[in-house]
Amino acid sequence: MIAPPVLCGAARPQSVPKENVTGSASRIEVKDETGRVIRIPQPVRRIVSLAPSVTETLFALGLGDRVVGDTDFCDYPAEAKQKARIGGPVNPNIEAVAALHPDVVVATREINRPESVHSLEQLGIAVYATDPQTVEQVLTSTERLGELLGAGDAGRLLAANLRRRLSELDRRLAGLPAKSVLMVVWLDPLISVGRNTFLEDALRRAGARSVIDSPQSWPTIDLERIVRLQPEYLIISNDNAQQVQRELAELQQRPGWRRLDAVRNRRFVVLSEAISHPSPRLVDGIEQLARALYPSQFAAGAEFVGDPLLNCRAFVIAPASRPPFPYTRSGGCP
């Protein structure tokens, strides 16, 4: 008999074997990254992810098969789209999560609500919350998740590999002055990135310095301030190339924006969404940005530092001297 395909859209209990739920199966007590003490049953066979970055991390650790549910927004890697959906990260459907009988639910403080975590806890479901605020913390968080979920070796290997890539990047960029950039997280209203976020740290590691220095994580910025600060580059992270082209073309017509040197000279760096997720793929994003800002440091013949195991998408950038669209493609996977 052939097992029916797993239905997308409706969360149904899957046929992955599960240990007796009530039995005194061994549990390990750990403190999660928000300081909550939780007890995770061992071994972990069924995981539900409450955020796209968590899903990416789990897949990067090779735990994709144990992910039994993820959110409506989990689209990377492609297999993540096939998992049972549990709603959005901010409004997960508690019923749908519970029906999947997860051994552990992995959340992240960055986008999940404390109320959701409490609701799941009430049902006796272990919820581990991550909270990485720097690139290094993304790596240690990944390593730790691997350790807790039964992929310790994969986690250590992955983290070591990512650290090697980051130090290679450091070596190439050593001694170069940082380029001033405006990270455009959102356009209307203009939202950029503040201190103590993984994204600000990622920019720094790619040899960029955000012109915005705000204590808020995701500050709303007044355009006047940008005009005064005159960043060298505008950075946009978006996988939808058409939307980006439309937005950039429109920016050049807008009052205020027109006056930015970066807009006049078309110094836009368009990155894949890798850099906006605190997952192992973040390192891809950092590399993409570094290559875009310092092409000469990554000249032809230079060895490729990327990891072919992880996704690495081509980025697009309009060189300052070129006429407008279409953009030339450069960089990315060899």
Added chain:
Amino acid sequence: MRPLTLRRVLWSCALLAAVLLGIVLLALRLGAVPFSFGDLGQNLWWLVSGQSEKISTDFRLIMVDIRLPRILLGIVVGAALSVAGAGFQALLRNPLADPYVLGVSSGAALGAILALLAAPALPLMTPAAAFVGAAATIAAVYFLGRRQGQLDSGTLLLAGIVTASFLSATIMFLMTTLASRDLRGIAFWLMGDLSVSLPRGLLWLLIAGFFAAAGAILTTASDLNVLLAGEREAMHLGVDVTRVKLVVYISASVLTGLAVSVSGAIGYVGLLVPHVMRMIFGSDYRLLIPTSAIGGAITIVLADALARTVIAPTELPVGAMTAMAGAPVFIYLLRRRLA
């Protein structure tokens, strides 16, 4: 108008209660995890007949631990908001009055925000702080809304509206300046959200609070009928206007505070349900209060069932559902009555 008899009150309530029961069964059936009516009936029978050992694990988890408490919460919140709305409409003698008009929900929201900023990890902090915020607002508006030592409808309304806008502005200010990650959920909270599961004890406390406050309003029902004709007339007829207004003000505010602190500001129910009940059953408050309570419960349970299932497993905020489905129904009833 037909004279109101106890018989008529009981029959009207029984009719609405039957509708509510039907809606509850439907709401139990609907959800991200489907159960057939057969399954549902079988397991419910086991549950009520004490053979709980036969109930399947899935049913226990989904129904008993999640769906049933949520429906129960919806019933209490809907009833509380509708009775509060009916109370405020009489107190302020204004058809536009709703439970939030005097700023109770904004005060609760401010309390919830401060709790989320101070201690995001403490589970019961948010409802507790929201209730404190609501209570503080009730007290402030009471002192601002008095004139010559007693509550004056016009002054109360203005004081409440200004307090509400001041608190809303403070909320917007905090949300933009702090932009804390822990405040992300507040947008959901402001629209109304029944998805948060509460400890059983809190649910019972809520039910007890509802019966106390709604009962207090019900005791003033015949006085409210007289009061609607005008304060001076009521006073001449021997109604203790000051006391009645105080009882209604405090009870309706407490009902609102209770509802809002556990489920956020679910819109339109408290405004629309009393009007709909007036159109169907007439405006005698002795009948209006109980029918509004059951009508509010029906509305929220139905709206939440739809919010949970329309694009399942993604949940819509129940507040969006009540307004979207409620407004056309209201307009229909309004036009039909005028025709």
